[in-house]
Amino acid sequence: MQMGRVEVAIFGNLAKIAGEKVTFVEVLTLGEALSALAAKYGEVFRNRIYDENNKPRRFINIYVNGKDMRFLNGLETKLNDSDKISIVPAIGGG
Amino acid sequence: MADLNLEKSGAAEKNLATVLPHSLSDEEFEFYSRQIVLPHIGYDGQIKLKHARICIVGLGGLGSPAALQLASMGVGHIRLVDHDVVEISNLQRQYIYSAKYLGYPKVEVAAKRLKELNPNINVEPLPLSLSHWNAEEIVRDMDVIVDGLDHIGPRRVLNRACLKTGVPYVYGAAIMTFGNVSTIIPRETPCLECFLGGINEDALPTCATVGVHPAILNIVASIEVSEAVRIVLGKKPLLASKLLYCDISEMSFEIIQISKVENCPVCGLNNIDFSHEAENIFEVCGREGGRTFIVTPKKNLNLEMDRLVNLINNSRDFHIEVKANLGVTFTSKSGGKISILKSGVMIVANASSKEEVHHLYDEIVIRRLGSSVCKSVCKTDHCHIPYDRGTVANCPFV
Numbered sequence: 001m002q003m004g005r006v007e008v009a010i011f012g013n014l015a016k017i018a019g020e021k022v023t024f025v026e027v028l029t030l031g032e033a034l035s036a037l038a039a040k041y042g043e044v045f046r047n048r049i050y051d052e053n054n055k056p057r058r059f060i061n062i063y064v065n066g067k068d069m070r071f072l073n074g075l076e077t078k079l080n081d082s083d084k085i086s087i088v089p090a091i092g093g094g
Numbered sequence: 095m096a097d098l099n100l101e102k103s104g105a106a107e108k109n110l111a112t113v114l115p116h117s118l119s120d121e122e123f124e125f126y127s128r129q130i131v132l133p134h135i136g137y138d139g140q141i142k143l144k145h146a147r148i149c150i151v152g153l154g155g156l157g158s159p160a161a162l163q164l165a166s167m168g169v170g171h172i173r174l175v176d177h178d179v180v181e182i183s184n185l186q187r188q189y190i191y192s193a194k195y196l197g198y199p200k201v202e203v204a205a206k207r208l209k210e211l212n213p214n215i216n217v218e219p220l221p222l223s224l225s226h227w228n229a230e231e232i233v234r235d236m237d238v239i240v241d242g243l244d245h246i247g248p249r250r251v252l253n254r255a256c257l258k259t260g261v262p263y264v265y266g267a268a269i270m271t272f273g274n275v276s277t278i279i280p281r282e283t284p285c286l287e288c289f290l291g292g293i294n295e296d297a298l299p300t301c302a303t304v305g306v307h308p309a310i311l312n313i314v315a316s317i318e319v320s321e322a323v324r325i326v327l328g329k330k331p332l333l334a335s336k337l338l339y340c341d342i343s344e345m346s347f348e349i350i351q352i353s354k355v356e357n358c359p360v361c362g363l364n365n366i367d368f369s370h371e372a373e374n375i376f377e378v379c380g381r382e383g384g385r386t387f388i389v390t391p392k393k394n395l396n397l398e399m400d401r402l403v404n405l406i407n408n409s410r411d412f413h414i415e416v417k418a419n420l421g422v423t424f425t426s427k428s429g430g431k432i433s434i435l436k437s438g439v440m441i442v443a444n445a446s447s448k449e450e451v452h453h454l455y456d457e458i459v460i461r462r463l464g465s466s467v468c469k470s471v472c473k474t475d476h477c478h479i480p481y482d483r484g485t486v487a488n489c490p491f492v
């Protein structure tokens with residue numbers, strides 16, 4: 001199976017931790033994409049997106065081509081060339 | 095102790111709209127002249143605004159600047175919904191209020207301010223908690239809903255109510271220097287659940303813990319107003335199926351394309367239900383160094399304020415600080431600060447526990463106001479619940 005070259009857009013404080021807002025990864029699944037990002041950006045970033053059970057934290061929205069990953073196949077969501085992942089910390093205040 | 099009486103406000107209410115509903119008076123024309131000349135508003139657009147009905151749910155950091163803008167733009171009917179009173183920490187960003195109105199119901203102060211700003215419009219203050227018991231009724235006859243809430247839970251309720259009634263909902267949120275806006279058109283765009291449903295509210299920071307910059311609140315509120323006005327004018331909102339993400343610490347404004355999902359549990363599966371029970375009592379951000387709880391009755395109890403004030407005045411345990419038309423704020427001997435709104439909502443600051451608050455509500459609203467509360471909502475000839483065990487949680491009517 002061919003890996004997809006996927007664009008990743010990072011928002012909010014996560015982008016500040018990562019040091020950039022956009023990057024590209026070549027992966028098969030969403031889970032692999034997040035792991036690649038955690039490896040690239042270090043422990044602080046990893047701890048922000050993963051909880052102690054290694055699951056994405058429930059204050060981070062992760063969209064693939066605009067669709068919440070919950071409605072796709074979660075971390076097993078297959079990615080294709082030119083797909084776009086958005087990692088968006090939720091905002092609830094007002 | 096100053097009274098706040100909307101009927102007798104110092105700003106004389108003139109009925110300036112004495113002309114036909116599809117035209118503007120000379121005074122209105124002058125009032126709105128700086129936006130009538132805008133190509134996308136114009137005279138006809140101003141008439142549409144005059145006939146528009148917009149509800150702002152939450153009169154805090156987002157809702158209060160949105161309310162001021164919509165009122166000054168001439169939205170003919172503005173419904174204000176909020177369950178809280180003015181606190182000193184609000185004044186850093188909620189400039190519709192002022193220091194002299196601490197302890198007053200927010201909707202009452204906001205309504206007074208809006209009417210002073212623009213006597214041409216109608217303002218309807220509702221001192222209520224938005225809940226699944228009343229959300230549909232609150233939004234049903236509106237043209238658009240503007241989000242001024244500060245928690246995701248009530249936003250989910252609002253989302254469902256808007257979907258069920260077909261009323262467009264402009265979602266907005268802000269924290270620190272970050273802000274979000276998206277416009278939800280029922281059945282057409284992603285609903286809130288499509289893009290924000292998986293969030294665990296408890297994990298989110300609040301402005302009390304991480305802060306919020308007033309500028310981002312005004313930016314988000316202004317964009318919400320812009321979207322709401324576009325809907326009223328019959329124009330396509332620019333943030334439909336889009337999530338705006340702004341960060342004023344870097345002056346970045348980015349748009350994320352978001353998609354409706356077919357298997358969304360709310361809009362996708364046509365499962366707009368309210369079966370989950372909301373809590374009558376919930377904890378909010380602490381105030382004055384202590385825990386704060388809000389009690390929400392299932393119905394608008396429409397309390398007799400004079401009777402409530404007399405009851406509190408005659409008690410040695412309480413001391414009234416504020417007596418307003420839509421609520422009263424008083425302190426207890428134990429140091430707690432309590433506000434009771436006309437709707438029956440009670441806010442208790444500096445409480446030790448939910449149980450203490452439950453007891454307090456039972457004691458004041460249910461027992462001491464007792465028969466008048468039950469009588470106003472009871473659908474039976476006599477109450478089948480033993481009066482000495484009547485509580486908010488047990489009463490099926492309150």
